[in-house]
Amino acid sequence: MSTPVAVAEPAANPAGPRRAGRLTGFMPLIALVALVLALAIADSDFLTTRSLTAALRTAAPLIVLAAGATLVVLCGGIDLSIAALASLSTVLLALWLPDLGGLATPVVILAATAIGAVQGVAHVLLRIPSFIVTLGGMSILSAVALVVSGAGTVRVVDDTPVKWLELYVGGYVPMSAAVAIIVVAVIAVVLKVTPLQSWVSATGYSESAARLAGTPVDLVKIAAFCVSGACAGLAAVMLVSRQYSGGPTMADNLLLPAVAAIVVGGTAITGGHGSVWRSLAGALVVTLLRVGLPIVGVPSAYEQILYGVIIVVCVALTLDWSKVSIIK
Amino acid sequence: MRITPRPAVALLSLTLAAAALAGCSEEAAGDKTATDAGGCKPADVKLVGQVRNESNPYEASWLAGGDAFAKSVGLTQERLTYGGDSTKQQEQISQILAKGDKCLVLNVLPNGDSDTAPIVKGADKAGAYLVTQWNKPADLKPADYKTWVSHITYNGVESGQQIGDALATAIGGSGGIIALQGVLDTAAAKDRFAGLQASLKKNPGVTLLDQQAANFSRAEALTVTKTLLTKHGDKVKAIWAANDDMALGALEALQQAGLSGKVAVAGIDAVPDAVKAVNDGTMTATVSSDGTWQGGIGLAIGFCVATGKLKVADIAAANRAFFAKQFLVTKANAADFSQPKTTASDFECGNVFNRVAGPLT
């Protein structure tokens, strides 16, 4: 064998994929910094500690939602039910807080985990594409939330059990943001130090190869949906602590931003390639776009146009397409 | 595609986007001399009006009213829209409060009852002057806060009943009607429907054939009405809609079913198209809450307090949370409502509470 390393893939790019690859690894961060700078140029008030911590606090639920759903995306699926599940969870939390007090938080997260698990099982056992399962799940969970809440918001009179999320760590970092970052870190570290990382990537890159290597593909997928559900539950707790109430449509509008956050972070929507850290950066970018643009005074019509353009451009920058052969 | 052009193209577009961003943003308030509450110089006041979106006539008129008021005092209104997204509304509020302006005046339309509490708490903490409209939970009272100056709303039960009665009269006191409900999760929708039920009690000849939610949307109202018309056929004599957009959607459905003019329709809000329809006789009635006035008055009250011309302590308890006057628009008076009824004098500090119809109950 004269030439040990042959380039196996015709698509592989001969011209220095390494340098470009390293660059795209940092692209989510670069995009984030560029966006902060642009906003600061547009409005000098934006670059203050207060503004930035407020943005961080605002981003917390989105970060958590996106982090959970990232796992499903890494496994090659998609979870469209996260927002509806978070909405339902806010209702459940608001309903249960008076009776359960501090216990309500873990109970709601557990319930959300269980609902995530049900969807995962339906996806795996019935062999329905995750897009469809979670699209259906989205409608069903919304309906349940409407019925359970009587189609109204449920006020939280005594919010002490969830009040802790409104504290500030060290006086600066909002607790909810700290929790969100801890969640991201925990998911990332657990993946990193256990075989889960290679199971998840193998499932996402090539499910059939993973299965024939004896990887517990089905369990990994169900687990991903569980984590996604749990994260939706936690995001709901954050929302309730912020809004002092739970509502059947409260988080619904976070679905597309959460998916956008994942993709803007550079995680491949086809699975395998990506990480929760990337989603963290992506969630911050999306939050800044959602909140920052109107605050610096962009009129709402232009705001939407800019949002669309910037999201597309960010994805173009962050997607490491040397890892993804065909883009659909 | 080689590897080089793509990031280049993308970077270029990002630069363009950033340039556009910087270009279309407005001048930020520069001078920020901290002033004591109630003692702001008029020029230091920052006016913010926040509604759901600019893409419906009612809220567009609200923002226009805000702009008009701001212009009258030599300022500009910062327009915020949150697209009916509760979380986005909170995010915008907390971001704008985080900028730390001392003389901030907010005229806010909370997305739902539950959204009011966090807005109030945030504004209270930041010392911003806040006027809220429409949505507020009953046990949250402006009187308990220092800078939550006032809450303005309209008596939805009353307006729902008024148009219910108008419909009953129009159909001669007997017959079937169908009701198009708003977003079920809002006080406005619930109150207005309660008003309809009260009206039904008063007019025993009128029966409610069906009620469906069409979410304040013209398009949804069209589909729902079509379906209900097929279901109930000739029995439908009138359509009660919880807002004008839905009433206009119902009108289209009637036209498409060839029933134009044969079924009475009424709505609430008095958007220009509805007023025109009432004037033409295609619609029976609507109720005017005067969005232009709402957009201006919220800022006016806040501005008066911020500049010290009004003292929160001096405002009568009844004016801290009140029902504003609303007007039933019928063919008889529709012509009067085709133009905004507000004048600059409405917004003078002495007159800001002239349209109080009664305390919030």
Add this chain to the structure above:
Amino acid sequence: MFAALSPQFRSLGNAQNIMDAAAVLAVVTCGITFVLMMGSIDLSSAGVMGASALTVSLLVANNRNDNDLGLLGIAVAVLLGCAFGCLSGLALVLLKVPSFMATLGVSAIGLGVATLMFAGVQPNITDAMLKGWAIDRFLGLSYLTWIAVACILVGWLIQRYTRLGRYAYAIGGAEEVLALSGVKVKPYKVAVFALAGAFYGLGGVMVTSQLGAGLVQAGNGYDFSAITAAVVGGTLLTGGRGGVLHSAVGVLLVMVLTNGLVQVGVSPYWQGGVEGLIVVAAVAAAVIPQRRRNQVVK
């Protein structure tokens, strides 16, 4: 089933009603089917329809300006949709942004453009022809329904008898093979998105005709509904299977379902849930016969 539960459901009037209500969704689904056949996804319909609704309402006779372009205005609106589709396609092939995000971005851009044109005052159309589309009937069905039928026919012809349609199908089957055979895939991808955009543009025009006014929210909810209808009709999200006729069947199924739920009197709260359940059930039923142990399901 609904027929058994509600006598009104069986009536001729209700059949007409279902057909009429399905018209816009059918046109939008027709467009999205081509994109799905390629294995891509398109979420831009909401924004594109909003923009085209505003455009058409400002170009035909209306209460905002003195334009009265009639059919030309409609053509411009459809072309605008086409241009937005092009934009999605170009973002996909030039910037290599996955269609999911590219179309989401274009949707936001479309809504922004629509809001700009809206400018605070709702444009009501007074154009008799366009209004007539929704009101006048031919053989018991409104003109809009006939337009939808024509669209399905045109869609089917495109799918069966044009290179564009066959290549869209082939791209979903094996994109890399087309490239190996010397076919330049990118222009066809852009063209498919543009075609889909034209269908959404027409959809926006039809909504405007129904509502008698140009609304920014004209396309609200059509994105996911159209995908649902296409999937229920048997089009695979992975591409290469299904087609316009499948989708037309899917649209009718979904509309019968929605209509039936209202007729039977299911609480409005539950309607969404029942729909979701049935979509999952429909796909599960379609998938179960072809289950294999080592099949990849994404």
Add this chain to the structure above:
Amino acid sequence: MSVAEMPALEVRGLVKHYPGVKALDGVDLVVRQHEVLGLAGENGAGKSTLLKALVGLVTPDAGEIYVRGEAVKLRSVVEAANHGIGMVFQEQSLVPNLTAAENILLGSEGASVRRGLYRWDVMRRLAQEQLDKIGSKIDPLARTDSLSFADRQMVEIAKVLRIEQRSQHPPVIILDEPTSVLESKEIDTLFAQIRRLREFASVVFVSHRLDEVLDVCDRVTVLRSGQSVGEVAAAGAVPRELHRMMIGSTGSDDHYHENAASVVGSEQPRLSVRGLSGKSFRGIDLDVAAGEIVSIVGVHGSGREDVCRALFGAEPATAGEIRMDGRKIDLRSTRAACAAGIGYVPAERKIEGMVGPMSVADNMTLTKQKARCAGPFVAPAKQASLVDRWIERLSIRTPTRDTAIQRLSGGNQQKVVLARWLVGGDIKLLLLDHPTRGLDIGARSEVYRLMRELAASGVATVLLADSLEEAIGMADRILVMNDGRVVTEVACPAGGKPSPLDLVKEMV
């Protein structure tokens, strides 16, 4: 020299660099008109790069390509086709959901598409003409995925012949490993086709089976390390000679025949299968002792692949009983099979065998996670030493253990896939589905050596061989399957090997 005598295609001094690798280092090649030229060379010798350069998929750094004496630049498949050069790709290049006719005419629709509109009747006629040329009876309007594998290959050849339409000269048809997935009967048909093609075209035939190359070709050019090292007239040449040229020294082509089969001396079989039935097989009985290699042979559709997958839990079995070391096991999933000490090397290495973008280390430790973990956690040092040990032991050539596996050559990929089952040290039964498919001779013999070693260490092996010779050479026993049943069993001891003919008559 008149045009008629010009070589149809000539390559001079072609050079192509990849980062760190010189894939082509001044290759020369001549394809005469109306001849079948064989191209032989080990994996990595530059065959595939050369072929890609000939059809415009790769732009060479230096060197010239002449078509009928005229220097050309080939920048795309279309340009190559315009010059009359076309290729039948190794992995089939047909769109499964289109009709055969569309596939045949794809990219050169001619009169069948006017202004973007299809004319199905014309299309059918044009496709029929192509199919008639090669004497195929396929319905042009049949969907491609409804055709058999061999039929699809015919479609593929018909498609390549369309390039006649583009250039007014006899075409040059390149066949890249066309036989690798065909059964022997299908191969015969294909060879008959190739001989017919010679009437009106030149053919470049590439195969790793040297006997085939010599069988069908007129001349053979041998590549080594990106250079042409020799040219042999096929008539009278023997594989051993070619092999020597390919590897540069006298290798032995009897890498398996002479090896003594391992001694089987166990009273209880390691694997014992009774009455196993599934979708495409019935009543399979099979015993494999520790250290024994059992090969299952059969034609395409005999059901042997499915038996293999059923033994790994990847295909459902409807009846029957499977015992490992006498203990009954339930193979509901691949995971259960792994836990029982069963390993599987799938035939479709690139799709099912490995996870391309993941590293060598990750691929190697994907199954036996325990081997690299301390408790529930991955121990990086443990993993590194484990992986490096196996890289060295199997002499896997990879820059680092963190290199993506898709960047390795086929043989090294396959070794990593095999190592996956060995790193745990608990493998009892290996199921090898065409483990040498697409590998060159060097890599093959390493895989054979490995199989021998494993058998010697007590691993039981079920082998679905790439060729009958391979089965006979490697196996201790051969089971012949036909139409879902085991029809006969042939002992295959060292020194008493059956001949391929004996087996073939049972297979068909």
